Amino acid sequence: LINQTLESLVRDEAARQWAFPVAAERVYLGHAGVTALPRVASEALTAFAHAAARDNQESPAVWDQVEQARNAGAALVGGDADEIALLGPTALGLSLVANGLPWKAGDEVVFYRDDYPANVYPWRHLETLGVQAVALVPEWPGDITWPFLERHLTAKTRLVALASCHFLSGFRLDLDEIGRNLHERGILFCVDGIQTLGAFPLSVEHIDFVSADSHKWMLGPAGAGIVYVKREHHDFLRPTLLGSWNVVSPEFVAQERIAYYEGARRYEPGILNLPGIVAMEASLRLLLDVGIENVAQRILTLRGLLVEGLRPLGYRLYGPWEERDVDIARHASGIVTVTHPEKDLKALFDRLAANGVVASLRQDRSGQPLLRLAPHFYNTEAELERVLALLRA
Ligand SMILES: Cc1ncc(COP(=O)(O)O)c(C=O)c1O
Numbered sequence: 001l002i003n004q005t006l007e008s009l010v011r012d013e014a015a016r017q018w019a020f021p022v023a024a025e026r027v028y029l030g031h032a033g034v035t036a037l038p039r040v041a042s043e044a045l046t047a048f049a050h051a052a053a054r055d056n057q058e059s060p061a062v063w064d065q066v067e068q069a070r071n072a073g074a075a076l077v078g079g080d081a082d083e084i085a086l087l088g089p090t091a092l093g094l095s096l097v098a099n100g101l102p103w104k105a106g107d108e109v110v111f112y113r114d115d116y117p118a119n120v121y122p123w124r125h126l127e128t129l130g131v132q133a134v135a136l137v138p139e140w141p142g143d144i145t146w147p148f149l150e151r152h153l154t155a156k157t158r159l160v161a162l163a164s165c166h167f168l169s170g171f172r173l174d175l176d177e178i179g180r181n182l183h184e185r186g187i188l189f190c191v192d193g194i195q196t197l198g199a200f201p202l203s204v205e206h207i208d209f210v211s212a213d214s215h216k217w218m219l220g221p222a223g224a225g226i227v228y229v230k231r232e233h234h235d236f237l238r239p240t241l242l243g244s245w246n247v248v249s250p251e252f253v254a255q256e257r258i259a260y261y262e263g264a265r266r267y268e269p270g271i272l273n274l275p276g277i278v279a280m281e282a283s284l285r286l287l288l289d290v291g292i293e294n295v296a297q298r299i300l301t302l303r304g305l306l307v308e309g310l311r312p313l314g315y316r317l318y319g320p321w322e323e324r325d326v327d328i329a330r331h332a333s334g335i336v337t338v339t340h341p342e343k344d345l346k347a348l349f350d351r352l353a354a355n356g357v358v359a360s361l362r363q364d365r366s367g368q369p370l371l372r373l374a375p376h377f378y379n380t381e382a383e384l385e386r387v388l389a390l391l392r393a
Contacts, residue, residue: 006290006298009378019286020378027383030358032167032195032335032374034215034222037279041220044282048275057274065278072284073226076218076292077193077210078203080231082263086277088225090194091118093211094161096227096267097190098122100238105130107158112136112144114365116167119192123161132156140320141364142166146177159188164202165195168362168370169319170303170335171326172196179206197226198287199334199376200296204228209237214276217334217376219283224276229264243269290377298377299334305381306336306373309388315340318370337362337372345369348391357387 009016017024022036030036037045044065051059066086073084087093098109103126111123113135124133134152138144144162153160160182165172172195179189183206190209193202197210198218204210210228214220229237239246239260246266248259260266287295307317315338320326339345349361349371360372375384 006294006377009290010298010380013380016378016380023378023383025356027357027379027387029373029375029379029387030360031199031216031376032170032372033360035217035219035376037221038219038283038286038378040282040286041279045221045275045279048278052275062274062278065281066272066274069277069281069284072281072288073228075288076197076202076226076284077228078201078205079228082265083204083228083231085227085229085264085267086224086272087211087227087268088213088215088223088273088276089118090192090211090213090225091122093209093225093227093267094119094190094192095122096240097209097211097229097237098126098161099240101159101188102236102238103129103131103158106132106156108132108134108154108156109159109161110134110136110149110152110157111161112138112163112166114141114166114168115163116192119161119163131158138320140169140323141318142169142171143320143324144171144173144178146174146181149178150181153182153185153187157185157187159190161190161192163192163195164197164200165333165335166319167195167335168337168364168372169321170333170337171319172200172331172333174330176203176206182206194225195335196333198284198292198295199299201292204230208233214280214283218280219287219376220280221276224273224280227264227267229267231263234262234264234266237267239266239269241267241269245270245272295377299375300329300332302375302377302379302381302384303332303334303336304328305384306375306388309384310336310338310391313388313392314342315391318364334376335372335374337370339368339370345371351393352387352390355386355390357390359387 193212197212213225215222318337
């Protein structure tokens with residue numbers, strides 16, 4: 001499987017269904033929620049479980065897979081392995097950043113009011129330290145661009161915390177542009193990467209911190225993830241979760257002095273989520289073998305097909321898409337979320353489910369129902385045709 005190209009995975013239906021067992025049962029468009037596992041990941045989990053039933057769960061092979069997972073995580077973000085902590089969920093990494101920085105009363109942190117809660121509460125909570133939490137409220141959901149963000153920065157802004165892509169509108173941020181500008185002003189940039197990592201390339205050149213669990217676009221299990229911390233911040237970002245694994249503890253003897261191991265491992269307090277990491281490693285290897293740029297192009301193609309099929313049916317894209325001229329190549333993602341002026345989205349969601357299509361039903365702050373479709377690279381044009389036919393009714 002590993003050497004199969006994207007082309008053969010997508011065009012050879014038997015190979016596709018073998019590699020993605022869910023494809024034999026459903027049209028799976030739930031990748032912005034919780035992914036189904038590809039065969040490589042479920043087999044890695046099974047192999048781990050079988051070996052773990054016969055001996056200690058740690059084996060040299062498992063530790064080798066953990067090392068490979070760190071390398072794969074580094075490749076995914078364009079950083080180095082010693083800048084990757086193997087931690088999930090996303091909220092954990094974001095909280096480690098929020099709680100580990102040396103805040104002073106009066107500092108400002110900027111975040112998006114309607115981001116997924118995991119990327120809101122860690123920042124709002126800093127108000128208990130006297131930090132001013134500045135909540136962005138863009139005109140259209142998810143529509144965060146540099147010119148908009150810039151208006152909310154002051155001389156006191158210490159950090160900007162944004163998701164790489166909004167979980168409802170699917171608006172993907174230009175992280176390079178935002179990060180470059182923030183760094184020119186000496187402002188730290190923390191990215192919740194879960195809605196794009198695995199689906200779109202990322203460069204951490206202008207990003208200080210990234211957190212992403214693997215259970216969406218990385219095609220991994222829930223509760224295994226990666227946290228990127230730029231090397232130059234390892235002394236500056238204080239570990240706030242401590243244990244035997246990150247504090248140097250020879251022979252498991254607790255020391256008087258607290259000294260951390262080198263590298264981002266200093267943010268991993270205890271034994272790692274070995275089964276999760278082993279499965280995540282298999283999924284990341286699959287994605288890296290296909291090539292993230294290929295994955296991204298394929299997702300954008302499928303997104304385009306969905307959008308072209310949905311608009312004539314009266315569906316409206318949720319976000320800035322219908323409101324202003326958005327550069328699609330730059331801002332589109334794998335998330336297509338729609339509303340409809342007349343149709344009952346809950347009934348449509350149920351109808352999709354009854355026909356083996358997995359979508360997500362959400363609502364926004366105003367209570368407006370939203371239907372979210374999130375294809376990954378292995379979904380096919382034929383599957384989307386089926387979905388469109390069901391949504392036509
Ligand atoms: C932007 C964003 N961040 C984080 C998460 C998940 O957070 P966690 O991994 O902490 O459960 C989601 C899931 O919907 C999300 O959309």
